[in-house]
Amino acid sequence: MSIESISTENAPGAIGPYSQAIKVSGMVFCSGQIPIDVSTGEFVSEDVAEQTEQVLKNLSAVLEAAGSSLGNVVKTTVFLADMNDFAAMNEVYGRFFDLNKPARATVQAARLPRDARVEIDCIATV
Numbered sequence: 001m002s003i004e005s006i007s008t009e010n011a012p013g014a015i016g017p018y019s020q021a022i023k024v025s026g027m028v029f030c031s032g033q034i035p036i037d038v039s040t041g042e043f044v045s046e047d048v049a050e051q052t053e054q055v056l057k058n059l060s061a062v063l064e065a066a067g068s069s070l071g072n073v074v075k076t077t078v079f080l081a082d083m084n085d086f087a088a089m090n091e092v093y094g095r096f097f098d099l100n101k102p103a104r105a106t107v108q109a110a111r112l113p114r115d116a117r118v119e120i121d122c123i124a125t126v
Contacts, residue, residue: 008065
């Protein structure tokens with residue numbers, strides 16, 4: 001079994017001792033992404049809907065680097081700073097997963113990296 005670390009400049013780089021994703025046995029395990037725009041290194045905005053869109057674009061870039069896509073996602077975990085943002089996040093999330101609807105858990109976290117309002121990780125097939 002070969003374990004491959006996935007890295008792309010099209011998504012924010014890891015800021016610690018972890019990989020953007022790991023590919024093993026036909027699966028991709030993506031680390032959580034926050035709403036950093038790679039062109040600026042800053043959050044796209046403070047709006048949770050815009051943050052969710054950027055997070056999913058970042059995840060898509062990591063999946064693409066691994067030879068996968070959002071269409072192959074089987075499980076996501078959504079971390080929200082405030083569960084009151086669920087509806088806004090869910091509306092954007094639904095546009096990215098309109099045909100493929102992966103299993104999902106959504107939790108409110110006490111605090112997210114860089115005080116993001118949303119972070120999402122995922123597992124996908126290759």
